[in-house]
Structure formats: C-alpha cells, structure tokens
Amino acid sequence: MKGAVLRKPGGFNDIYKHKPGADKDRTHYCPGCGHGILHKLIAEALEDLEITDRTIVISPVGCSVFAYYYFNTGNLQVPHGRAPAVATSVSRANPGSVVISYQGDGDLAAIGGNHILQAANRGENITVFFVNNAIYGMTGGQMAPTTLEGMKTTTTPYGRNPATDGYPMKVAEMLNSLYAPTFIARTSLHDIANIRKTRAAVRKALQYNMEKKGFSIVEVLSMCPSNWKLGAVESQNWIRDHMLEVYPLGTLRDRGAEVAPRVRPRPELDPARVRETLGLGEGSGVKLERPKETPVYPNPSVRIAGFGGQGVLSAGVVLANLGLEYGYNVSWLPSYGPEMRGGTANCSVKIQDGTIGDTEATKPHVLIALNRPSMEKFEPIVASGGTLIYNSTLIDVTPSRKDIRVLAVPITGLADELGNTKVQSMVAAGAFAAATGLFALDDIIRLLPSLYSGEAIVKLNEKAVKAGFDFVRGIKS
Ligand SMILES: Cc1ncc(C[n+]2csc(CCOP(=O)(O)OP(=O)(O)O)c2C)c(N)n1
Ligand code: SF4
The missing domain is CATH 3.40.920.10 (Pyruvate-ferredoxin oxidoreductase, PFOR, domain III)
Structure with a gap:
C-alpha cells in the first residue's frame, strides 16, 4: 500500500509571509477552531479543481479577517458584512474568476444581513462559505443572530431569551426561500464523517462557480472553543448535542444540473x-x-x-x-x-x-x-x-x-x-x-x-x- 503524503494543500501559501511575527508556518486560529479545518478543505479543493490562480477570496471582519495570510489566491479584505457586495463587483468585473465570499455569522447574518440577501437574490456568480459558530468570535463572544436559545454569551449572560433577543436565524432556510440561488447546503465540522460531507459540499459549490451557474452557499457549523468556554472535543460534542437540532444538516437546494451558465452581457454603450x-x-x-x-x-x-x-x-x-x-x-x-x-x-x-x-x-x-x-x-x-x-x-x-x-x-x-x-x-x-x-x-x-x-x-x-x-x-x- 502506498504511504500517504502529508503536505500543505496547493491552495495555501507555503509560508504565511504576510503574517507578522515569527510563526509564519501556522495560523492565528485557536486550537480546536473550525475556521482552520474549513480553510484546509477550501485550499484542497482549489488545488484539485486547478483554480487557485484564478480564485479571489474576499475575507470578512471576524476571526477569519486574516484569511488572506493563508490562501495562495487573489485576496481582498473588506469592511464588516460587505463581502457579498465586493464579491459581486469582483465577479462581474472578472467573469473568468472564481470568487469566494468567506464570512462568519456576525458578519453575514447581522451587519451584512441585507448584503447576503441581495447577492443571493441576484444569483451572483459567487460562492459563500458561511461559518456558523453561533457567536461573535473575534470580539470576545457576544450574541450573534445564530446564537441558540438559552445560550450564554457576553451580551446574554442569562442565556438568549427569544422574548427580548429573538430566535436563532436560519440563514440557509431563509436563502432557500429565494428563487435565484443554485446551491444551498448546511454541513458541520464536528466529526470526520461530517468534515467529509463538508469537503464534498465545498467542491460542489466551487464546481458550480467555475461553471458560472450562479450563487452557491455552504453554511458550516463550526466550533469556537474559546468563546464557548469548552475544550476542543467538548465543542465538537456541543455541536452534535445542541446545534444539529436547530440547524439540521443537508442539501437544501441543488439546481446545478438544471441551470444554464449565467452570462451577463455587457450592454453596448448608447x-x-x-x-x-x-x-x-x-x-x-x-x-x-x-x-x-x-x-x-x-x-x-x-x-x-x-x-x-x-x-x-x-x-x-x-x-x-x-x-x-x-x-x-x-x-x-x-x-x-x-x-x-x-x-x-x-x-x-x-x-x-x-x-x-x-x-x-x-x-x-x-x-x-x-x-x-x-x-x-x-x-x-x-x-x-x-x-x-x-x-x-x-x-x-x-x-x-x-x-x-x-x-x-x-x-x-x-x-x-x-x-x-x-x-x-x-x-x-x-x-x-x-x-x-x-x-x-x-x-x-x-x-x-x-x-x-x-x-x-x-x-x-x-x-x-x-x-x-x-x-x-x-x-x-
Ligand atoms: C463596522 C464594524 N462594526 C463592528 C465591528 C466589531 N466586530 C469585529 S468582528 C465582529 C463579529 C465577528 O463575528 P463573526 O462574524 O461571527 O465571526 P467570527 O469572529 O465568529 O469568526 C464584530 C461585531 C467592526 N469591526 N466593524
Ligand atoms: S475565537 Fe473562536 S472563532 Fe475565533 S479563532 Fe478562536 S475559536 Fe476560532
């Protein structure tokens, strides 16, 4: 049997040379965080689909603000919640590119809530990777739109109370009410089997992007041990025991086979x-x-x-x-x-x-x-x-x-x-x-x-x- 060759996927930079400090060979994410796992799945897919050179990753504000340290792609870091708007213009101006909008739940569902709705509704040819860890990670654990009922955060110290704080926002379901999107899936990173399913969904979303088939999004349930105040393994179990019930996994929509490539003609100047x-x-x-x-x-x-x-x-x-x-x-x-x-x-x-x-x-x-x-x-x-x-x-x-x-x-x-x-x-x-x-x-x-x-x-x-x-x-x- 051939031995496995362990190496960094080609979608990553070899050395994270833009990262300040000495440790240019590792990420800034906390141990047990889901962002790093998802980054890896994306980087592998970019290499395997041979699209690293023509991919542009739009990094949000949130813990993944520094995604541009890692991906060996074109990179833009944009204001909070605006990644889908910037992705729209980048994708329209460069129809040959593969544009990824990478966003957390605060970024996408709170401050950027309208941007994601409008981009999805226009069926933009972009792929959104939406990391749902039910909390604001970067700023120290405030309530996000996706925070579970009863969940304690720094802004809901007695637990999220729907009477005052509203209900967990189901982004994938919400976008699924729109006509335009091509592919909508929700996956999770809490165990190997689900990481594999996430891997498949990431590839499918990017494949449709390459084929110009319009808007694709993968909502990924992801661990935030630091703000959940749990260990790495406990965090995985917490997704299994608490998040899956509220955010059921699966493909909500896959119209890739039926939609034709979207070509946006440039009108002649009159x-x-x-x-x-x-x-x-x-x-x-x-x-x-x-x-x-x-x-x-x-x-x-x-x-x-x-x-x-x-x-x-x-x-x-x-x-x-x-x-x-x-x-x-x-x-x-x-x-x-x-x-x-x-x-x-x-x-x-x-x-x-x-x-x-x-x-x-x-x-x-x-x-x-x-x-x-x-x-x-x-x-x-x-x-x-x-x-x-x-x-x-x-x-x-x-x-x-x-x-x-x-x-x-x-x-x-x-x-x-x-x-x-x-x-x-x-x-x-x-x-x-x-x-x-x-x-x-x-x-x-x-x-x-x-x-x-x-x-x-x-x-x-x-x-x-x-x-x-x-x-x-x-x-x-
Ligand atoms: C305009 C603006 N408002 C608020 C903030 C503060 N802020 C930085 S990150 C963040 C939320 C990040 O949470 P999320 O998008 O869920 O990403 P995570 O850190 O959990 O990956 C907020 C509110 C900001 N940087 N800019
Ligand atoms: S705070 Fe949470 S989301 Fe941010 S890097 Fe740490 S574990 Fe990941």
Missing part, C-alpha cells in the same frame, strides 16, 4: 440612453469631433470641489456631458454633505476611452478648487504632473505643491463681472477646457442650448465659458 437615464438632457444633437490637438491628459480623472451652491456638481455634469458627446465613456460621482446649501460638495468625473472601473477620482489629473477648504483637502491627492485650477477670488493662499501646474483663476470674480455668481460652474468648465485641450470652446458653446433653456440664460453661460477659457489661455501665453 450615449443617448445614458443621457436619458441620467437625466442629462438631449445633448447637442450633433456628433462632435474631438479636437485635433492631443489633450494634456488623454483619459482625465477630475475632482471639482467647493461649497454647496457654487455649481460644483453641475460643472461636473457639463464635463461629463461633453465627454459623452465626444464618444468617451464617462462617470460622474457626486459627494455632498447633508446640508442643502453652504456645506461642502465635490464630484469626481472620469472621461475615458475603455472601461471605467473606480468612479472616484482618488488621484485626479485635474483639481478645480472653488474654495479654500476644498483646496486644502484635495491638493495633496492631485496626481504628480497634474493641474490645479483654483478660485483665486475666494482662496487667498497659494498652493504649495511644486510638482503640479497651478492656475489661479478668479472664477467667482469672472462670474460676478457677468452679473451672476451662479455661472461659476461654466467659468470653471471653460477654464478646464483651456487648461487641458480636451474640449473645444465652440463645442461647449454648441452644447449649451441642450443644457439650459431660454436664450438669455444660454447667452450668459456662453459668456461665462468664454471668460474662463480666455482667462486660462491668457495665463498660458
């Missing part, structure tokens, strides 16, 4: 439809040709910031609209405080050929700062070699960066000279066009009738655009 959906008006109706000169930033990411009411958001809409007219992909992401007026506001605009992944301009090529707090906040994030256009009417300090181009433009003053402070946004748009060469002045002017109604208003905005444009061209010459 600028007219985008405009209609976003309420951007009808556009110029003329197909605009991009200017001949190469723009300073061919695919710019832009941040515009100031007080609410300064036209920060509408300046962004104008730039996004122009981008659409030129056939770019665009995004516009507003961000503002709860105040109606007077609070701070900013928006990110991206104007690109190709797909826009992240819509926030975290390293903008161009910053338009309309007031001092905005300049102080966003100047540091401008990309090196970028441009800062600041409103010199209201900002009485000089920017300090030496690695960017700085253009002092009296945006408010120019608008005031035209008799209406509200046209600051159009002054800013004109300044942007002159500073970047991305838009021709005439094209902005042609677009104005589709953005504003009334001849006088259109004329006023035309003057504003021109004022900003000419001012910057004047600086350059």
Whole structure:
C-alpha cells in the first residue's frame, strides 16, 4: 500500500509571509477552531479543481479577517458584512474568476444581513462559505443572530431569551426561500464523517462557480472553543448535542444540473440612453469631433470641489456631458454633505476611452478648487504632473505643491463681472477646457442650448465659458 503524503494543500501559501511575527508556518486560529479545518478543505479543493490562480477570496471582519495570510489566491479584505457586495463587483468585473465570499455569522447574518440577501437574490456568480459558530468570535463572544436559545454569551449572560433577543436565524432556510440561488447546503465540522460531507459540499459549490451557474452557499457549523468556554472535543460534542437540532444538516437546494451558465452581457454603450437615464438632457444633437490637438491628459480623472451652491456638481455634469458627446465613456460621482446649501460638495468625473472601473477620482489629473477648504483637502491627492485650477477670488493662499501646474483663476470674480455668481460652474468648465485641450470652446458653446433653456440664460453661460477659457489661455501665453 502506498504511504500517504502529508503536505500543505496547493491552495495555501507555503509560508504565511504576510503574517507578522515569527510563526509564519501556522495560523492565528485557536486550537480546536473550525475556521482552520474549513480553510484546509477550501485550499484542497482549489488545488484539485486547478483554480487557485484564478480564485479571489474576499475575507470578512471576524476571526477569519486574516484569511488572506493563508490562501495562495487573489485576496481582498473588506469592511464588516460587505463581502457579498465586493464579491459581486469582483465577479462581474472578472467573469473568468472564481470568487469566494468567506464570512462568519456576525458578519453575514447581522451587519451584512441585507448584503447576503441581495447577492443571493441576484444569483451572483459567487460562492459563500458561511461559518456558523453561533457567536461573535473575534470580539470576545457576544450574541450573534445564530446564537441558540438559552445560550450564554457576553451580551446574554442569562442565556438568549427569544422574548427580548429573538430566535436563532436560519440563514440557509431563509436563502432557500429565494428563487435565484443554485446551491444551498448546511454541513458541520464536528466529526470526520461530517468534515467529509463538508469537503464534498465545498467542491460542489466551487464546481458550480467555475461553471458560472450562479450563487452557491455552504453554511458550516463550526466550533469556537474559546468563546464557548469548552475544550476542543467538548465543542465538537456541543455541536452534535445542541446545534444539529436547530440547524439540521443537508442539501437544501441543488439546481446545478438544471441551470444554464449565467452570462451577463455587457450592454453596448448608447450615449443617448445614458443621457436619458441620467437625466442629462438631449445633448447637442450633433456628433462632435474631438479636437485635433492631443489633450494634456488623454483619459482625465477630475475632482471639482467647493461649497454647496457654487455649481460644483453641475460643472461636473457639463464635463461629463461633453465627454459623452465626444464618444468617451464617462462617470460622474457626486459627494455632498447633508446640508442643502453652504456645506461642502465635490464630484469626481472620469472621461475615458475603455472601461471605467473606480468612479472616484482618488488621484485626479485635474483639481478645480472653488474654495479654500476644498483646496486644502484635495491638493495633496492631485496626481504628480497634474493641474490645479483654483478660485483665486475666494482662496487667498497659494498652493504649495511644486510638482503640479497651478492656475489661479478668479472664477467667482469672472462670474460676478457677468452679473451672476451662479455661472461659476461654466467659468470653471471653460477654464478646464483651456487648461487641458480636451474640449473645444465652440463645442461647449454648441452644447449649451441642450443644457439650459431660454436664450438669455444660454447667452450668459456662453459668456461665462468664454471668460474662463480666455482667462486660462491668457495665463498660458
Ligand atoms: C463596522 C464594524 N462594526 C463592528 C465591528 C466589531 N466586530 C469585529 S468582528 C465582529 C463579529 C465577528 O463575528 P463573526 O462574524 O461571527 O465571526 P467570527 O469572529 O465568529 O469568526 C464584530 C461585531 C467592526 N469591526 N466593524
Ligand atoms: S475565537 Fe473562536 S472563532 Fe475565533 S479563532 Fe478562536 S475559536 Fe476560532
């Protein structure tokens, strides 16, 4: 008989090099904890299914927050309860990948309760491994939605009382009421026979994931000796004697054989439809040709910031609209405080050929700062070699960066000279066009009738655009 070869499964890193400290050959889990067992079953399956290289594991907040130390996969660690949301975007953006959302019961059933419901209901092509140990492990043993009736935790010292604390939440059964999921199983880690069944369920869930058959979840009953205040073997017996009755094991749903692979078509970009959906008006109706000169930033990411009411958001809409007219992909992401007026506001605009992944301009090529707090906040994030256009009417300090181009433009003053402070946004748009060469002045002017109604208003905005444009061209010459 051949001897067994004991080695670490290929889905794990050889050495846990990201783990701080000296013990880079062992996990951080407590002795007798179920997380390590489940990790191993997943790592073996990744190797056997030959998907380690294209798997992305999303780690939650909880004891498994450091799952990324161990798996030799792509890894992301995300905020509490949000793993299914991040898994959704990762899976949609990388249809060839196998995306795993690994979550505990506090993470999945409490703070992330709605995220898991929505992801399951959409039938996302992700696999969820849900570790149900009936308690918050990482934070020292508080009650979880899955805590058993009568079970003592630090927040239910007299035992969970349904009258005040509700009943144990049966996640697998709950998700089984939805139409979309493909595979739902509940297994346990309390003895060898059940570890084997968990192994099979893990593989099946991943197999369906590889085949793009939609949402799969394995709820795994798992030991937490540290917070249950039991020994390792006692913890296994505790699952057998107490948890199985409340959380019966088995496959609740297996539609893998009947469902077709889910292909999510990417819709062709139709600028007219985008405009209609976003309420951007009808556009110029003329197909605009991009200017001949190469723009300073061919695919710019832009941040515009100031007080609410300064036209920060509408300046962004104008730039996004122009981008659409030129056939770019665009995004516009507003961000503002709860105040109606007077609070701070900013928006990110991206104007690109190709797909826009992240819509926030975290390293903008161009910053338009309309007031001092905005300049102080966003100047540091401008990309090196970028441009800062600041409103010199209201900002009485000089920017300090030496690695960017700085253009002092009296945006408010120019608008005031035209008799209406509200046209600051159009002054800013004109300044942007002159500073970047991305838009021709005439094209902005042609677009104005589709953005504003009334001849006088259109004329006023035309003057504003021109004022900003000419001012910057004047600086350059
Ligand atoms: C937004 C937020 N709220 C609360 C916490 C505190 N917190 C950290 S882990 C955790 C619960 C973890 O329990 P569970 O998801 O069951 O995982 P386990 O540790 O048992 O594996 C909580 C509430 C946090 N980190 N972030
Ligand atoms: S506290 Fe519980 S869940 Fe967390 S590592 Fe220890 S045994 Fe595992």
